[in-house]
Amino acid sequence: MKTRYSFKSLAIFVLAIAQLMLALDYTIIYVTLPSIGQDLHFTASSLQWVVSAYSLIFGGFLLIGGRMSDVLGRRRMFMIAMALFGLGSLAGGFAPNGMTLILARGLQGLGGALLSPATLSLIMSNFEEGPERNRALGIWSTMGGVGMSLGLLLGGFLTSYSGWAATFYVNVPVAVIVLILTPFVLAESRISSSQQRHFDLSGAISVTAGMILVVYYLIQGPEEGWTAASTLIPGIAGVILLVLFAIIERRTANPLMPFKLLKNRSFSGAVMTAVIFSASFGSLYYFLTIYLQQVLHYTAIQSGLSFLPLTISAFLGAKLVNRLLSATGMAGTIGIGMALGAAGFLLLMPISANGSFWGIMPGIILAGLGQAIVFTTMFIAAGTEMEPAYQGVASALVSTGQQIGGSIGLAVILAVITAGLGPGHGMDAGSPADLNHALHWAFGMNMVLALAGIVVSVVWFNKRRASSPAASIQMNER
Numbered sequence: 001m002k003t004r005y006s007f008k009s010l011a012i013f014v015l016a017i018a019q020l021m022l023a024l025d026y027t028i029i030y031v032t033l034p035s036i037g038q039d040l041h042f043t044a045s046s047l048q049w050v051v052s053a054y055s056l057i058f059g060g061f062l063l064i065g066g067r068m069s070d071v072l073g074r075r076r077m078f079m080i081a082m083a084l085f086g087l088g089s090l091a092g093g094f095a096p097n098g099m100t101l102i103l104a105r106g107l108q109g110l111g112g113a114l115l116s117p118a119t120l121s122l123i124m125s126n127f128e129e130g131p132e133r134n135r136a137l138g139i140w141s142t143m144g145g146v147g148m149s150l151g152l153l154l155g156g157f158l159t160s161y162s163g164w165a166a167t168f169y170v171n172v173p174v175a176v177i178v179l180i181l182t183p184f185v186l187a188e189s190r191i192s193s194s195q196q197r198h199f200d201l202s203g204a205i206s207v208t209a210g211m212i213l214v215v216y217y218l219i220q221g222p223e224e225g226w227t228a229a230s231t232l233i234p235g236i237a238g239v240i241l242l243v244l245f246a247i248i249e250r251r252t253a254n255p256l257m258p259f260k261l262l263k264n265r266s267f268s269g270a271v272m273t274a275v276i277f278s279a280s281f282g283s284l285y286y287f288l289t290i291y292l293q294q295v296l297h298y299t300a301i302q303s304g305l306s307f308l309p310l311t312i313s314a315f316l317g318a319k320l321v322n323r324l325l326s327a328t329g330m331a332g333t334i335g336i337g338m339a340l341g342a343a344g345f346l347l348l349m350p351i352s353a354n355g356s357f358w359g360i361m362p363g364i365i366l367a368g369l370g371q372a373i374v375f376t377t378m379f380i381a382a383g384t385e386m387e388p389a390y391q392g393v394a395s396a397l398v399s400t401g402q403q404i405g406g407s408i409g410l411a412v413i414l415a416v417i418t419a420g421l422g423p424g425h426g427m428d429a430g431s432p433a434d435l436n437h438a439l440h441w442a443f444g445m446n447m448v449l450a451l452a453g454i455v456v457s458v459v460w461f462n463k464r465r466a467s468s469p470a471a472s473i474q475m476n477e478r
Contacts, residue, residue: 010185011126012136014178016143018082018119021174022112023147024154025089027285029054031155031300032164039164040098052219053102057109059403060212064204066117066396067256074125074392075188078118079179085111086175093168104168120395124383125189131322134380138318141376145314145368148285153304160301189391203256206245211400213238218407257393266330266384267394269460273334273378274401276456279409280449281341281371282402284310286410287442288360295353295432295439306357310368317372321380324373330381331461337373338453340366345447353436363443374453381461413445 029051037047069077088107095101123140127133158166217235224231249255262268285307292303317337324333344367348360382398383391417438 008127008132010181012123012139014181014185015119015123015126015136016139017174017178018078018115019140020143020147020150021085021171022115023144024151025054025108025112025147025171027148027151028155028158028167029151030289031152032159032167035159035164036101040095040101042098046098048219048223049102050105053105054109054112055219055403055407056212056215057106058113059215059400059407060208061110061113062117062396062400062403063211063257063393064208065114066121066392066394066399067200067204068114069118069121069392069395070390073188074118074121075182075186077114077392078122078186079182081111081114081118082175082178082182083111084108085115086172086179087111089168089171089175093165093172095165116399117392117396120379120399121189121392122186124391124395126187134322134325134376137379138321138372138376141372141379142315142318144375145372146311149304149307149311151304152285152289152307153301156300156304200248200252200254200256203245203248203252206241206248207256210238210241210245213241215403215407218404218411221411257397258390261386261390261394261397264384264386266381266461267386269330269456270378270382270398271401272456272460273374273381273453274398275405275408276338276449276453277371277374277378278402278405279412280345280446280453281367281374282406283410283413283442283446284364284367284371287439287446288364290435291351291360291439292357295351295436296355296357297432306360307364309361310364310371313365313368314372317369318376320369321373321376325377325380329461330377330384331457333377334374334381334457334461335454337370337377338450338457340370340373342370342447342450342454344368344370345443345450348443349440349447351436351439351443353432370450409449413442416445417441 033047033050036042036050042050065077065081085108088104088109088111091107092101092104095104119140123133123136127136154170155167158164158170213234215238217231217238220231221235226232246259249257249259262271288307289303292298292306293300298306317340321333324336328336344363344365347363347366351359379395379398382394386394
């Protein structure tokens with residue numbers, strides 16, 4: 001029993017480290033952008049592609065990455081993805097020019113798109129349903145919050161003392177350690193039926209190309225204009241390709257994404273929750289970083305330290321999930337998490353241009369608790385009564401909901417700020433007072449979105465099933 005527990009601990013360690021690395025890379029890059037732009041001679045407009053290249057490939061390949069995990073083997077895809085992410089990181093650190101760095105970021109994005117669904121699938125297949133698996137998901141989700149906070153702190157430290165290349169190199173030894181441990185601590189899992197292992201090539205091409213174009217529109221829209229030909233045409237083409245994908249999936253015998261998955265109310269509710277979660281909680285780090293660095297003029301290291309209470313509260317929130325599921329069911333747990341987030345955003349709304357870290361601490365503690373509860377529970381919901389053949393693609397769909405929700409949510413919030421305050425008073429405003437005023441609106445919108453998440457939790461999830469603790473945490477091996 002002790003040996004089995006040790007292997008389980010090593011398994012969740014490996015999977016949690018993978019999540020930590022992905023989350024860390026998400027925020028660490030923002031701290032390094034000024035140094036990268038100066039050293040590699042990026043223009044102000046081209047520098048955004050250091051971030052966008054990753055997001056574009058990551059969003060575009062998530063669904064195909066999930067299906068490849070189901071078909072080719074989840075542990076195998078986990079290792080391939082980790083190797084790609086490590087190679088992309090190594091190439092990024094050695095990049096002699098801007099184009100090489102952008103290509104390296106694209107390779108990191110591909111690794112991330114394959115890694116995310118494979119990691120979640122391995123949690124489902126390596127941990128028994130119920131408290132054991134929920135605990136593993138709690139640790140995995142908490143590492144996401146730790147990674148985002150640590151990224152801000154580590155990015156500032158490494159850039160200041162070692163240079164921006166060190167923020168890429170830090171991923172390489174982690175990837176090597178994970179690759180060495182994986183064959184020993186994680187069991188392989190894949191579809192056994194030869195018919196189910198058929199790969200829908202036309203569906204894969206149409207959805208990947210469509211997602212890339214739609215994500216491109218969401219990335220470039222705020223920069224070039226939502227109705228500019230350079231963004232609108234790719235966006236329309238992306239929608240057409242996604243419609244084509246839907247037609248293909250309805251006609252093929254072995255679809256990449258069977259639409260019957262959406263008949264599972266727990267799963268479809270999880271996708272909707274992921275969209276709202278990312279639209280509200282997902283922009284918290286962005287807006288808090290603006291407040292800390294551009295309003296309060298904190299250094300990158302000081303900003304990173306300021307996020308530690310949020311990380312600690314996320315740890316606590318993840319530990320509450322099993323108890324909340326038993327007491328209130330799926331709908332109640334997600335509703336409580338969203339309510340805590342809404343309360344946190346409400347406390348952040350009165351921030352002052354002359355404030356301090358202590359003024360935001362109550363709000364970020366509540367938001368951290370809510371964030372961990374919702375994030376963990378929505379993936380538990382996604383696994384409820386899911387067919388074994390679609391474990392990876394189901395995980396990828398929830399992650400895609402996050403990706404799209406985050407992009408749309410941020411765009412909507414910024415548009416509301418601009419419309420409400422007028423030109424010259426948005427996030428690009430020069431004075432701390434104007435930025436602070438814009439942030440009031442931003443946190444207010446976050447609160448409204450979190451409240452909408454409560455409505456979804458109450459209306460969408462099956463009330464009869466949610467009332468049963470055993471059923472609410474049911475996640476069949478898929």
